[in-house]
Amino acid sequence: MISTPLDPDRAESVFADFKGEYTREQATLEASRCLYCSDAPCVKACPTHIDIPQFIRKIATGNLKGSARTIFDANILGMSCARVCPVETLCVGDCVYNLMHVPPIQIGKLQRFATDHAYAEQWRFFEAGADTGKTVALLGAGPASLACAHELRRRGHGCTVYEKRGVVGGLNSTGVAPYKMKADRAADEVEWVLGIGGIDVVTGVTVGEQVSFQELEARHDAVFLGMGLGSDTNLRVPGEDLPGVRGAVDFIEEMKGSRLSLAGVRRAVIVGGGNTALDAVREVKGLGVTDVVMLYRGDEAAMSGYQHEWAAAKVEGVRAEWRGVAVGFEAGADGRVARVLCQRLDERRQPIAGETFTLAAELVLVAIGQSKLGALVGSLSGIEVSSGRVVTDEHGATGRRGYFAGGDCRNGGKEVVNAAAEGKAAAQAIHAYLTGGL
Amino acid sequence: MPDLSTNCGGIRSPNPFWLASAPPANSGGQVQRAFDAGWGGAVWKTLGQPIQNVSSRFGAHSVSGARAVGFNNIELITDRSLEINFREIYDTKKKYPKNAVIVSLMVETRQEWQDFIKRSVDTGADGLELNFGCPHGMCERGMGSAVGQEPKVNQEITSWAVEYSSIPVLVKLTPNVSDIVPHGLAAKRGGAHGVSLINTIKSIISVDIDRFVPEPRVDGLSTNGGYCGQAVKPIAMHMVAALAREEGFRLPISGIGGISNWRDAVEFILLGSSSVQVCTEVMLRGFRVVEDMIEGLDEYMRTHGFANLDAMIGKAVPRYSDWGNLDLNYETVAKIDPALCIGCNKCMIACEDGAHQCIHPNPTGARMPVVDESECVGCNLCQIVCPVEGCIDMVKVDNGFAPSSWNQFVEEGRVLRPKKGAH
Numbered sequence: 098m099i100s101t102p103l104d105p106d107r108a109e110s111v112f113a114d115f116k117g118e119y120t121r122e123q124a125t126l127e128a129s130r131c132l133y134c135s136d137a138p139c140v141k142a143c144p145t146h147i148d149i150p151q152f153i154r155k156i157a158t159g160n161l162k163g164s165a166r167t168i169f170d171a172n173i174l175g176m177s178c179a180r181v182c183p184v185e186t187l188c189v190g191d192c193v194y195n196l197m198h199v200p201p202i203q204i205g206k207l208q209r210f211a212t213d214h215a216y217a218e219q220w221r222f223f224e225a226g227a228d229t230g231k232t233v234a235l236l237g238a239g240p241a242s243l244a245c246a247h248e249l250r251r252r253g254h255g256c257t258v259y260e261k262r263g264v265v266g267g268l269n270s271t272g273v274a275p276y277k278m279k280a281d282r283a284a285d286e287v288e289w290v291l292g293i294g295g296i297d298v299v300t301g302v303t304v305g306e307q308v309s310f311q312e313l314e315a316r317h318d319a320v321f322l323g324m325g326l327g328s329d330t331n332l333r334v335p336g337e338d339l340p341g342v343r344g345a346v347d348f349i350e351e352m353k354g355s356r357l358s359l360a361g362v363r364r365a366v367i368v369g370g371g372n373t374a375l376d377a378v379r380e381v382k383g384l385g386v387t388d389v390v391m392l393y394r395g396d397e398a399a400m401s402g403y404q405h406e407w408a409a410a411k412v413e414g415v416r417a418e419w420r421g422v423a424v425g426f427e428a429g430a431d432g433r434v435a436r437v438l439c440q441r442l443d444e445r446r447q448p449i450a451g452e453t454f455t456l457a458a459e460l461v462l463v464a465i466g467q468s469k470l471g472a473l474v475g476s477l478s479g480i481e482v483s484s485g486r487v488v489t490d491e492h493g494a495t496g497r498r499g500y501f502a503g504g505d506c507r508n509g510g511k512e513v514v515n516a517a518a519e520g521k522a523a524a525q526a527i528h529a530y531l532t533g534g535l
Numbered sequence: 536m537p538d539l540s541t542n543c544g545g546i547r548s549p550n551p552f553w554l555a556s557a558p559p560a561n562s563g564g565q566v567q568r569a570f571d572a573g574w575g576g577a578v579w580k581t582l583g584q585p586i587q588n589v590s591s592r593f594g595a596h597s598v599s600g601a602r603a604v605g606f607n608n609i610e611l612i613t614d615r616s617l618e619i620n621f622r623e624i625y626d627t628k629k630k631y632p633k634n635a636v637i638v639s640l641m642v643e644t645r646q647e648w649q650d651f652i653k654r655s656v657d658t659g660a661d662g663l664e665l666n667f668g669c670p671h672g673m674c675e676r677g678m679g680s681a682v683g684q685e686p687k688v689n690q691e692i693t694s695w696a697v698e699y700s701s702i703p704v705l706v707k708l709t710p711n712v713s714d715i716v717p718h719g720l721a722a723k724r725g726g727a728h729g730v731s732l733i734n735t736i737k738s739i740i741s742v743d744i745d746r747f748v749p750e751p752r753v754d755g756l757s758t759n760g761g762y763c764g765q766a767v768k769p770i771a772m773h774m775v776a777a778l779a780r781e782e783g784f785r786l787p788i789s790g791i792g793g794i795s796n797w798r799d800a801v802e803f804i805l806l807g808s809s810s811v812q813v814c815t816e817v818m819l820r821g822f823r824v825v826e827d828m829i830e831g832l833d834e835y836m837r838t839h840g841f842a843n844l845d846a847m848i849g850k851a852v853p854r855y856s857d858w859g860n861l862d863l864n865y866e867t868v869a870k871i872d873p874a875l876c877i878g879c880n881k882c883m884i885a886c887e888d889g890a891h892q893c894i895h896p897n898p899t900g901a902r903m904p905v906v907d908e909s910e911c912v913g914c915n916l917c918q919i920v921c922p923v924e925g926c927i928d929m930v931k932v933d934n935g936f937a938p939s940s941w942n943q944f945v946e947e948g949r950v951l952r953p954k955k956g957a958h
């Protein structure tokens with residue numbers, strides 16, 4: 098067993114699913130609405146190109162095993178993607194029903210129905226290929242490496258995943274908003290993927306520290322870089338080190354894995370306007386904090402977070418301070434953070450002289466990005482790092498022979514489904530490389 | 536205001552909507568509630584010598600979330616006592632003098648026909664319907680469709696009924712024949728005042744694929760049933776129209792088969808029905824469906840300027856012709872409206888895999904397929920699969936060829952246009 102048992106009373110356990118689960122009747126009815134488009138736009142919108150009309154038709158006919166096979170054949174992480182994908186901007190957003198002003202097919206919920214059923218029935222669809230004698234090292238045990246490893250195993254290559262944390266699953270285990278998916282489900286998925294056999298997972302090991310790249314190269318025939326992003330980026334303003342001010346990613350990881358006391362926290366400020374900030378405001382609100390404010394330097398239309406997520410946050414009672422930036426934090430009598438000092442910005446995000454304001458807060462989460470881990474491999478000759486991202490060709494090959502990359506460390510931080518697609522594509526490129534095709 | 540009242544073979548009712556002889560017309564309570572809801576008439580559940588029914592009795596054909604678009608049953612005629620039935624018919628007619636009450640009958644011997652007809656007439660009913668249609672159970676005993684499939688027997692029993700009856704006699708025909716016309720003509724020769732059709736179609740509705748038994752299942756066995764519901768409407772309309780256009784027939788027709796709304800009723804009336812009978816839709820949704828039927832028919836008649844039903848009965852019959860009379864030089868092609876197209880490509884795959892390979896991806900890369908009109912045969916398949924109303928239009932092409940049917944081509948040597956889509 099890879100993962101340590103989860104604490105049933107960990108903080109995230111208070112959250113219910115934001116999008117409910119379908120009953121068989123609901124799923125059948127919704128599936129029956131699908132137009133079964135040819136060359137469908139929803140498929141094009143999916144980074145893993147799941148044959149969506151086909152899996153939905155199979156739900157409608159009661160062929161659930163076939164439906165799940167269609168999904169997993171394209172995307173072995175189909176269970177988590179069904180829950181965490183921003184379908185509103187991907188498959189569902191491109192459903193042709195939108196153009197008819199008819200509610201689009203709820204593809205994510207249907208995918209969840211089929212994949213959950215497969216998990217519950219413990220159906221297995223894939224076997225490892227005949228052993229090729231080759232092995233691949235995969236850095237990071239997140240979605241990119243898991244998808245890559247599974248695909249490599251289908252082709253008979255041995256896999257060893259090196260993970261610095263004790264937890265396997267990457268952001269699916271430590272970062273996904275719990276009203277989409279909780280850590281137990283991420284652990285189920287890890288087990289499901291590893292069920293193909295032949296994927297060794299080594300936890301608590303940081304490549305470059307406990308294991309050198311030279312050692313990896315000696316042990317393995319190829320290397321896949323799937324280590325994701327680093328820790329939260331700092332604001333670099335006075336008072337940021339006060340107790341109660343912390344990185345959002347760090348906070349979320351704690352919430353998902355352990356108990357958390359928010360005693361004394363009535364007001365929280367989340368700094369940022371991306372999807373991590375949007376997750377954080379809804380999570381803090383859901384954990385019972387009364388007054389949750391998102392402090393963002395741009396205006397509503399400019400935020401990089403999804404509008405559908407912000408709409409949900411507003412419904413839940415979160416409010417925003419637009420065109421504001423934190424310039425410092427002040428402590429209260431207890432020595433913990435009590436106030437966020439803010440500066441108002443103009444439309445070009447320049448400070449407006451004299452326009453400052455203060456937000457009271459007992460908790461501040463900084464969600465302005467994560468550090469890039471490209472530097473970790475930047476010293477390896479041939480590997481190019483640009484803006485912290487590992488540069489590859491379209492198939493995931495880096496400039497260094499035998500090195501491939503995928504997921505957040507390559508794309509700078511996208512969705513699980515992107516990591517799944519990139520991991521799988523890289524596996525195909527690695528296979529070509531290992532079998533002499535590259 | 537249009538007059539919806541009808542006279543079908545001498546049976547008058549305030550509107551053409553009758554309950555068919557079936558479970559909804561099984562008892563006085565049901566029929567009276569139906570009349571309260573607005574039904575113009577009711578054909579009572581068939582009376583005959585008492586029978587015993589099986590359990591279970593019904594099966595359904597459901598499609599893509601739409602439940603029971605087709606329906607079948609293995610129920611027989613009434614299982615209630617004749618005394619109660621006749622008393623309830625009498626009470627109902629007395630209480631609802633303006634509504635049509637028709638007694639459906641199915642017995643064997645001439646003596647039985649005489650007795651049953653006398654008792655039926657004594658109830659004050661407006662007419663009789665001879666059940667020569669039921670294709671399950673009763674036909675194994677020489678009744679129902681066993682009669683309807685033999686024109687000589689049909690004619691003979693009809694003539695008995697007409698002889699004994701002082702009220703109009705309708706003959707209910709079975710569709711389980713290769714050509715309906717001889718059977719309608721047999722009823723006419725027997726003296727019937729009208730016919731009603733179709734009765735149900737012999738069917739196996741489904742198979743329990745785990746138990747290896749057809750449905751509806753009576754313990755470990757099943758039997759063929761009678762198929763009805765929306766799915767049978769096209770078959771029923773053909774049979775109604777086949778009789779309606781028959782020169783030697785010319786009897787009133789009560790149309791039956793898959794009528795579930797006013798639009799269906801209009802189609803049956805345009806094909807020659809002077810009343811329409813409904814069962815399955817009521818079984819699935821209750822008597823209240825008649826409200827929409829009456830309103831819809833009324834509005835349709837207003838829109839088309841029909842003052843009464845006679846003005847519209849059979850209006851489409853002259854346009855039902857033989858294939859040999861169709862103009863082979865009439866040409867249509869599909870036109871896709873770019874403003875309405877949603878890019879589902881259903882037309883493209885349907886044409887490519889199921890028709891004539893003349894709808895192609897847009898060369899500009901736009902997500903709207905294009906029709907190769909030089910190859911399009913105007914088959915309608917793309918329009919049928921398109922989910923957007925009005926997006927694909929079948930447009931007439933002026934090809935310069937004078938009309939020519941196959942018959943004209945053979946008999947007069949008229950010129951046919953070059954074939955399309957025959958690559």
